[in-house]
Amino acid sequence: MEKTKQDSDFKHIGKKLLSWYKINARDLPFRQTKDPYKIWICEIVFQQTRIAQGLGHYNNFITRFPDVKTLAEAEENEVLLSWKGLGYYSRAINVHKAAQQIMNDYHGIFPDEYEEILKLKGVGKYTAAAVSSICFNGKIPAVDGNFYRVLSRLFADDFDISNSRAFNYFSQLAHLILPENVGDFNQAMMDLGSEICKPKNPLCGECPLNQDCLAFSLEKISEFPVKTKKVKAxxxxxxxxxxxxxxxxxxxxxxxxxxxxxxxxxxxxxxxxxxxxxxxxxxxxxxxxxxxxxxxxxxxxxxxxxxxxxxxxxxxxxxxxxxxxxxxxxxxxxxxxxxxxxxxxxxx
Ligand code: SF4
CATH class of the missing domain: 3.90.79.10 (Nucleoside Triphosphate Pyrophosphohydrolase)
Known part of the structure; x- marks a missing residue:
């Protein structure tokens, strides 16, 4: 990132992305709601599961546990059973505990501040930012692997994404292009990252940001993002x-x-x-x-x-x-x- 650049130099990028998203947003069931409970569950479900693979499970889970109270009052074993097919069962245990936390500490009302959402069991910075921006007009970018990939290519930035400071670094970078509507922006980055700026063979010809993308103009897309540390299984x-x-x-x-x-x-x-x-x-x-x-x-x-x-x-x-x-x-x-x-x- 060039340190001399000002925020205003890049704000048009976020706006372009929003215009693209208005026309190209994927028609997903959880996009029809601003219910923080449903958005939260969807963010947890789709963290490690592809949308096509997890959609049926998400719908079944929401049908069985339509609100915080129903989930909080359920037996843990029943919650685990409803999570069947999604794997990573610690997520099911955490959403169950977090629902009980909301009942006990927030009188059953989903907290509306980023810092409070972050206190819920199993909720990290990404999920808290996503829920607060989509449901409560919060202003924090929901930085995940899509952000790392898109931003490092956009700015041809070689900051190592396996570095422990990567999250903070790419959060700052995201602020350079952040528009007013952060909720839509976060979802647009998710769609762009999964549909266009894919890990392999990105569809740069169809990308709304290709005029602004440094890696594209330098023909160095394959060099970004930079990741050095491989976690050995x-x-x-x-x-x-x-x-x-x-x-x-x-x-x-x-x-x-x-x-x-x-x-x-x-x-x-x-x-x-x-x-x-x-x-x-x-x-x-x-x-x-x-x-x-x-x-x-x-x-x-x-x-x-x-x-x-x-x-x-x-x-x-x-x-x-x-x-x-x-x-x-x-x-x-x-x-x-x-x-x-x-x-x-x-x-x-
Ligand atoms: S131009 Fe290509 S590499 Fe650049 S952001 Fe778009 S899809 Fe990604």
């Missing part, structure tokens, strides 16, 4: 027993929260007690954001009622069946495994 091995007998199997709710917080899982392999009953082993590889999981599942059919009962009693496992498992949320690989447990109680 950690390898993690998990071993489970799928312990079953006559169509029933054993599960427990996860207690540690480094992954899959509060989801259900099979008994972990911590001893070799059940090894004599192992029928087969299945290895599943599964990727999380910063983890590569290798999951070994030992299919254990227990034909001794005594061992079955002792194992349950000693470990306080929950006994369920396929129908019962639908009432709970499991990590995807374990859910797939349960689906392979056929009506003859065999692993297919």
């Amino acid at each position: 950690e390898d993690l091995e998990l071993k489970y027993y799928f312990v079953h007998r006559n169509g029933q199997f054993l599960i427990q709710q996860r207690k540690d929260d480094f992954i899959w917080k509060k989801l259900f899982e099979f008994p972990p392999v911590i001893s070799d007690d059940l090894n004599p009953f192992i029928k087969s082993v299945k290895t599943v590889n599964h990727k999380l954001t910063h983890k590569n999981l290798s999951i070994e599942i030992f299919n254990v059919e227990v034909d001794s009622e005594e061992i079955w009962n002792n194992f349950i009693y000693e470990n306080k496992y929950i006994v369920t069946d396929v129908d019962g498992s639908h009432e709970r949320s499991f990590p995807k690989p374990l859910e797939n495994y349960i689906q392979s447990y056929d009506t003859a109680y065999r692993i297919l």
Whole structure:
């Protein structure tokens, strides 16, 4: 960014973007509302989920929990179940807690100030800025990966987006082009970033900002944004027993929260007690954001009622069946495994 430039030099860019947005805004259901509850849920849902993939889940969630009060009063397990298919279940736990916070600390009325919204469980600067600008005319840019990409290209700015100061840096840069209507501007940046200024092969010919874009005029688009630090995914091995007998199997709710917080899982392999009953082993590889999981599942059919009962009693496992498992949320690989447990109680 050239330090000598004044805000006024770039304000026309924000206005151009708004004119483009007026005609090209995507017709999304949550664009028809300024209800902060719905905007908040939508911002949380679509943080890590593509719009096309998450829209049905968002609609179902809003139908089941149409307002803060309904969500706050729901059982946590029900909220987790309604989040099924979206992954990253800690988001569901947080929205549930935040709804209770709104009921307890704000008399059930969604806070209208950026600083107050930021106090809600699971709400970061991006979400607080988005909700306050869209619903309450707040003036803070909702800086996310789209902002980093568009702004670094627009100004051919090589500030490293993996730098811990990137958020503040690009927030300042965003202020250079920020128009009066920040709510529409934030949504326009989201649409431009996902439809036009895409990470790969941006559609510069159709871009409303191509006359102003330095990376475009220098033909250096591929050089921006600059990102040096790659977060290396950690390898993690998990071993489970799928312990079953006559169509029933054993599960427990996860207690540690480094992954899959509060989801259900099979008994972990911590001893070799059940090894004599192992029928087969299945290895599943599964990727999380910063983890590569290798999951070994030992299919254990227990034909001794005594061992079955002792194992349950000693470990306080929950006994369920396929129908019962639908009432709970499991990590995807374990859910797939349960689906392979056929009506003859065999692993297919
Ligand atoms: S001209 Fe191309 S690189 Fe520049 S902002 Fe538009 S789409 Fe992005």
